[in-house]
Amino acid sequence: MKLKKSFIFIFFFGIIPFSTKSQTKKIDDFNIEKIELFKGSNNDSLLFYSRRLQKSSDKCLSIRGEINEVYSIYLTSNYHLSEKKAKDILEELNDQKPICFRILKIQILNRLFWIKKNQNDYAEAFNYLLEAEEVLKTLKELKEYYFTNRINIKMQIALIKMILGYNLEARTILKKSLSDYKLFFKNNEKEQVHYSKILNHTSFNNLIGETYLNSRENNNTTMLDSASFYFNKAYQFAKEFTPPHKNSETLYQLKEAEVLIKKEKFYEAISLTNKYSKNAKEYNTTQKINYLKAVSFYKLNRKDSAFLFSNNYLKGFIKSNYYQTxxxxxxxxxxxxxxxxxxxxxxxxxxxxxxxxxxxxxxxxxxxxxxxxxxxxxxxxxxxxxxxxxxxxxxxxxxxxxLILGILLIILMLFFINKAKKSSLRIIEMNKQLDKKESTPKKEYNIDKKLEDEILQSLKELETSKDFLKTDFSINMLAKKLNTNKTYISYIVNKAKNQSFTQYLTEVRINYLINQLKEDKNFRNYTIKALAQEIGYTNASAFTRVFKIYKGVTPSEYIKSLENDTN
The missing domain is CATH 1.20.5 (Single alpha-helices involved in coiled-coils or other helix-helix interfaces)
Known part of the structure; x- marks a missing residue:
């Protein structure tokens, strides 16, 4: 009887912890499900379930709840508070080694990157990005996670390059990363991967659109049409979110309003911003709408309205010190x-x-x-x-x-030694005959002095014109222009300049570029590819090699030395 009671006692009190543990897991799973559901669709609910998850007995899940609370605060543009909480979490995670905590550390470093970027503190944002990259290197065994986050870091690096004005470079990184991402997840249809696909496609296409919008050539209709194309592409992906993100259409249309302003279609821009102003407070777009209207009315010379929306923007900025963009x-x-x-x-x-x-x-x-x-x-x-x-x-x-072939060869040589000697003698004799043939004197041309003077004069004119900057410029083009043949031109260049026509053309192009870099500081902001194209090169690497041969340094190093001299 005693044994039976003991068994009942052990069974009853043993099953309670198991039941409690199972119930706790159900609650945690429910809270996580709700957090993912309300991200981007209902910020109040996101905050509510994030705080509920913080009560979990699982330390990793509890911190995950804290990180989602930071995200919820970040969405309200309260960067000061979200930064403070994020730094507290980072401090807590710094000494944690398990995989779960390292993943959370990357998440919070990522959030700090966006906070500092929106505060225009780009150096600090970049430092958080580098720290996240170092943590990510320890998680290479999680192939999908590692690849996705490596792509995200490339996206953020492209964003920093955009801020610094390297839009073409940023665009190249973004397009290449998006291509790699598509290839990696081509046949993966898992639910969490599907959500990640939508999120990344939306982000990548929006950022590519921004590189076109912010390009130095943003008054170029083609560039602005490209911006619209990628913004629309991002919006089409955003429509696939389940549940839908309520602010997707508004955010997309406000980007379109920016494009319309760059196209100087100010009335259309105002009409679009008016249409999507109703939910400005809920979607946190009030300040952007104030800015877009202030610019549009100012450009239309409607001063009262321009004053109104400019002051509305400043009131919002002074009140909260948010949205400094x-x-x-x-x-x-x-x-x-x-x-x-x-x-x-x-x-x-x-x-x-x-x-x-x-x-x-x-x-x-x-x-x-x-x-x-x-x-x-x-x-x-x-x-x-x-x-x-x-x-x-x-x-x-x-x-x-x-080595292996050498050993085999030695064996064969020992076996065929006599034949090898005879073969060597024949080769030596043949080489002597070839040497005699190659020692033919260089051909001289008896060119009319008048023609020679005309060619030399054309070369001087070429150096003052910009024909040599054309990509397709060649000795054939010059010969056709002078109604002569390329052999004569080549001979005269060699005689007068002591170099081949190709070397001469390269020298003229490089000298032109060096002069432009010295006199026009705008040239120093060009990408290497743009500089190459300026003087007729289609390949940036070939241009860099040639530049270094002539100047002893790369174009980037040369520009840096000019900047140092100026300072």
Whole structure:
């Protein structure tokens, strides 16, 4: 009887912990499901279930709840509070080694990147990005997770490049990363992967659209049409979210309004912003709408409306100190409005604020330039080492193969020694005969002095024209223009310049570019590819090699030396 009671006691009290544990897991799973459901669709519900998940007995899930609370606060543009909470979480995760905590650390570092980026603190944002990349390197065994996050980091690096003005470079990274992403997940239809696909396709296409919108050639209709194309593509992907993100259409249409402003279609831009202003508070788009309307009305010379929406923007900015993105543009609009009304004191006030804000932005950009450059240099070095390692491996295999073949060859040589001697003698004799043939004197041309002078004069004119900058410019083109043949031109260039026509053309192009870099500082902001295209090269790598041969340094190093001399 005693044994029976003991058994009942053990069974009853043993099953309770199991039942409680099972119930707790159900609650945790329910809260996680709700968090994923309300991301992007209902921020209040997202915050509610994030706080519920924080009560989990599983430490990893509890911190996951905290991270989602940070995200919820971030969505309200309260960057100060979200940063404070994020840093507290990061401090808690710093000494944690399990995989779960390392994944969470990447999430919180990612959130800090976006917070600092939106605060225009690009150097700090970039540092968080690099820290996340280092943590990610420890998770290579999680193939899908590692690949997805590596792609996300590339996306963020492209964003930093966009901020620094390298839109073409950023676009190249984004398109290549998107292509790699599609290929990697081509046949993977898992539910969580499907959500990730939609999210990444939306983000990538929006950012590619931004590179076209912010391009130096943004007044070019083709560039702006490309921006619209990618914004629309992002919106089409965003429609696939389940449940739908309620703000997707509004965010897309406001991007379209930006394109319309760049196309100088201001009435259409105002009409579009009016249509999507109803839910501005809920979707946190009030400040962007104020900015878009302020710009449009100012461009239409409707001063009262421009004043109204500029001041609305500043009220929102002063009240919360959030959404700093366009504040310098608003200051600039107010400067011009007051100046046009001959209110010099107010114009001067806002002019000073404009300059202060622009200096602040430039300071932030300059601050991130060095780590950005060092990052690119490090990546190039890593790639170079990987190539060398591969080359050394191949070289070792090659050496081993040569050794084996060498041994076999020695055996064969010992066997056929007499025949080898005779063969060598015949080869030596043949080489002597070839040497005699190749020693034929260089051909001289008896060219009319007048023609020679005409060709030399044309070369001088060529150097002052810009014909040599054309991609298809060649000796054949010049010969056709002078109604002569390329052999004569080649001979005269060689005689007068002591170099081949190709060498001469290259020297003229490089000298032109060096002169432009010295006299026009805008050229120093061009990408290497753009500089190459300026002087007729289609391949940036070939251009860099040629430039280094003539100047002893790469184009980037030369531009840097010019900047240092200026400073």
């Amino acid at each position: 366009y504040v310098h543009s608003i200051y600039d609009i107010l400067t011009n409005l007051y100046f046009e009304d001959n209110k010099i004191d107010s114009a001067f006030k806002y002019s000073k604020l404009t300059l202060k804000e622009l200096n602040y932005i430039n300071k932030r950009k300059n601050k991130v330039n060095q780590p950005h450059y060092l990052y690119d240099f490090k990546k190039a070095t890593e790639l170079n080492q990987a190539i060398l390692k591969s080359e050394n491996k191949n070289q070792n295999s090659f050496v081993l193969t040569i």
